[in-house]
């Protein structure tokens with residue numbers, strides 16, 4: 001009985017420690033953008049406001065290199081690219097989809113919300129409809145990751 005209690009205590013402490021380790025400061029995001037893009041800068045501030053520590057890199061060459069490395073087809077390219085924990089996040093993707101990605105850690109290169117839709121994070125205007133978030137894939141019809 002005592003032994004069982006010890007095992008439970010050990011499990012409990014492990015879980016508490018693991019959660020503290022997880023809450024160990026904000027998650028890091030690196031945002032690559034065109035120096036002249038204002039909606040891209042606004043997206044960086046949106047990530048900051050949602051708990052990410054954002055490093056902004058003004059470089060179109062870096063964006064092109066990322067698109068090549070992650071094999072992003074033209075129809076999934078965003079106006080800016082963000083790298084978070086190894087995933088590529090293209091365009092104005094809402095944090096709900098990013099947080100889901102970081103929780104689930106699926107084996108995919110990243111996700112994209114192409115087309116700079118009105119009312120998406122960092123964009124002006126009003127949301128006209130649901131945002132389809134696609135898996136980055138070179139399929140002509142990329143799989144849907146989520147709808148926000």
Ligand SMILES: [Cu+2]
Pocket residue numbers: 039040079080092116
């Ligand atoms: Cu944009």
